[in-house]
Amino acid sequence: MIAWPDIQAVLLDLDGTLFRGDVVLPGALALLxxxxxxxxxxxxxxxxxxxxxxQVVDHLRKLGFDAQVxxxxxxxxxxxxxxxxxxxxxxxxxxxxxxxxxDALRMRGFRVVTNADQEDEVAAVVVGLDRTVTYxxxxxxxxxxxxxxxxxxxxxxxxxxxxxxxxxxxAGAVVSFLETCTGRKPVAVGKPQAAFVLAxxxxxxxxxxNTLIIGDNxxxxxxxxxxxxxxxxxxxxxxxxxxxxxGTMTISALTDLLPIPRSQK
Amino acid sequence: MIAWPDIQAVLLDLDGTLFRGDVVLPGALALLxxxxxxxxxxxxxxxxxxxxxxQVVDHLRKLGFDAQVxxxxxxxxxxxxxxxxxxxxxxxxxxxxxxxxxDALRMRGFRVVTNADQEDEVAAVVVGLDRTVTYxxxxxxxxxxxxxxxxxxxxxxxxxxxxxxxxxxxAGAVVSFLETCTGRKPVAVGKPQAAFVLAxxxxxxxxxxNTLIIGDNxxxxxxxxxxxxxxxxxxxxxxxxxxxxxGTMTISALTDLLPIPRSQK
Numbered sequence: 368m369i370a371w372p373d374i375q376a377v378l379l380d381l382d383g384t385l386f387r388g389d390v391v392l393p394g395a396l397a398l399l400x401x402x403x404x405x406x407x408x409x410x411x412x413x414x415x416x417x418x419x420x421x422q423v424v425d426h427l428r429k430l431g432f433d434a435q436v437x438x439x440x441x442x443x444x445x446x447x448x449x450x451x452x453x454x455x456x457x458x459x460x461x462x463x464x465x466x467x468x469x470d471a472l473r474m475r476g477f478r479v480v481t482n483a484d485q486e487d488e489v490a491a492v493v494v495g496l497d498r499t500v501t502y503x504x505x506x507x508x509x510x511x512x513x514x515x516x517x518x519x520x521x522x523x524x525x526x527x528x529x530x531x532x533x534x535x536x537x538a539g540a541v542v543s544f545l546e547t548c549t550g551r552k553p554v555a556v557g558k559p560q561a562a563f564v565l566a567x568x569x570x571x572x573x574x575x576x577n578t579l580i581i582g583d584n585x586x587x588x589x590x591x592x593x594x595x596x597x598x599x600x601x602x603x604x605x606x607x608x609x610x611x612x613x614g615t616m617t618i619s620a621l622t623d624l625l626p627i628p629r630s631q632k
Numbered sequence: 633m634i635a636w637p638d639i640q641a642v643l644l645d646l647d648g649t650l651f652r653g654d655v656v657l658p659g660a661l662a663l664l665x666x667x668x669x670x671x672x673x674x675x676x677x678x679x680x681x682x683x684x685x686x687q688v689v690d691h692l693r694k695l696g697f698d699a700q701v702x703x704x705x706x707x708x709x710x711x712x713x714x715x716x717x718x719x720x721x722x723x724x725x726x727x728x729x730x731x732x733x734x735d736a737l738r739m740r741g742f743r744v745v746t747n748a749d750q751e752d753e754v755a756a757v758v759v760g761l762d763r764t765v766t767y768x769x770x771x772x773x774x775x776x777x778x779x780x781x782x783x784x785x786x787x788x789x790x791x792x793x794x795x796x797x798x799x800x801x802x803a804g805a806v807v808s809f810l811e812t813c814t815g816r817k818p819v820a821v822g823k824p825q826a827a828f829v830l831a832x833x834x835x836x837x838x839x840x841x842n843t844l845i846i847g848d849n850x851x852x853x854x855x856x857x858x859x860x861x862x863x864x865x866x867x868x869x870x871x872x873x874x875x876x877x878x879g880t881m882t883i884s885a886l887t888d889l890l891p892i893p894r895s896q897k
Contacts, residue, residue: 497767498767498768499766499767500766500767501764501765501766502762502763502764502765502801503763505801505805506800506801509792509799509800509801510798510799513798513799526812526813526815527774527813527814533775533778534774534775534778534813535771535774535813536767536770536771536774536809536812536813537812537813539812539813540770540809540810540812540813541809542812543808543809543811543812544801544805544806544808544809545801545805546808547791547801547802547804547805547807547808548791548792548799548800548801548802548804548805549792550791
């Protein structure tokens with residue numbers, strides 16, 4: 368059972384938790400509606416680095432969710448936030464990724480280089496899922512990373528992601544390629560890093576111990592909650608084959624969380 | 633000192649040992665000439681999986697070596713040999729690699745699939761250095777490898793290779809990408825695997841302990857020799873930053889090996 372009076376915020380995983388592809392999962396719309404009625408702030412909180420907040424909102428609205436851009440926090444946004452803590456805003460970064468990453472970095476004022484033939488010095492190499500990656504761009508990232516002064520950040524280390532009836536390589540595979548040829552390890556930002564929970568909690572001005580994390584992936588969502596000291600609920604609607612460890616609150620559908628008691632505030 | 637009377641064959645690394653790019657290294661031509669005069673059989677023995685034996689011979693001849701196709705043994709040839717031991721000759725294999733790998737597999741009778749849109753069942757995924765690799769082809773290899781019956785072979789796990797004044801990602805980086813997204817590890821064939829030494833020795837009908845391995849890379853050439861029980865000479869003309877372990881015979885140029893005493897045969 369969740370001690371709802373202690374919960375001051377909720378972080379919601381997206382794919383596999385609220386929806387699967389274009390299908391809304393049972394209880395998802397009601398959960399969001401009741402969080403609003405109970406005045407419990409929340410974030411759509413995802414490791415997916417490829418979509419911009421606007422694209423995430425578009426998808427959620429298409430599925431019937433009443434989403435706003437300010438409610439979205441992706442691993443790309445968190446990575447740009449983390450870089451902004453250590454680099455001047457006008458720095459040049461080389462990104463292996465997609466629009467969600469480029470957009471997040473640009474929003475933070477960084478100059479984003481993506482092509483192998485741009486020979487500038489860069490302050491950091493940032494890696495997300497990149498479904499158009501080529502050997503030439505890997506080689507360019509390698510050249511930058513062989514300079515030990517160049518920072519190395521990754522939005523997440525997800526090994527694979529579901530795609531219809533099969534799996535596709537995740538950002539972690541892209542990172543592994545670069546780890547092997549450079550001998551370097553990146554600062555990883557997304558789940559299961561506690562930093563991603565802490566940054567989300569910062570946005571909502573709550574403590575992790577008063578934050579409920581709902582997700583379908585034991586290796587990322589639940590692990591992140593444990594590391595950061597947040598409360599975890601594992602919902603088994605996703606495609607993850609790894610079970611959450613014993614003691615984790617496990618539900619078979621979001622409907623099991625309802626109704627959410629009204630806030631006493 | 634090398635006990636030349638015990639040496640019945642020599643395995644010669646190429647890039648960094650006999651030449652560097654288009655420059656012949658000191659003593660290389662004389663070494664080959666004296667091996668022939670002493671009637672000591674040898675192989676041009678390389679982890680480079682991208683070139684066919686004909687291409688290797690072309691390059692060697694351009695540099696002044698009197699090379700024959702039968703004198704060349706690449707990691708791609710050894711991989712095709714290893715697969716031929718476990719798969720019927722007409723099997724279909726999916727290859728991430730270049731012409732040297734495709735050619736070696738076809739010479740062994742395999743049907744080679746290289747494009748992501750070829751949806752056939754395959755018996756094996758084989759990985760070498762692939763400087764045109766794309767996410768789509770990685771994803772296709774992943775799909776094949778998620779079938780546990782599909783074999784997984786790699787020509788070598790080299791992390792990087794020299795290219796002019798810098799380094800490029802090696803076959804090992806390509807392999808790491810697939811290891812991460814599939815959770816599988818390949819059978820690696822090239823240096824430093826003892827199997828590559830044993831297969832080369834088989835070709836020359838000699839024992840490893842009577843085989844001299846000359847190379848510039850401590851992590852691959854020297855390590856392979858140690859694992860297989862061959863005699864190693866480390867020549868410091870290459871770009872490798874890893875030193876051979878103490879006790880390895882170390883020379884600063886191939887000229888230090890000359891003259892080779894005439895055979896008593």
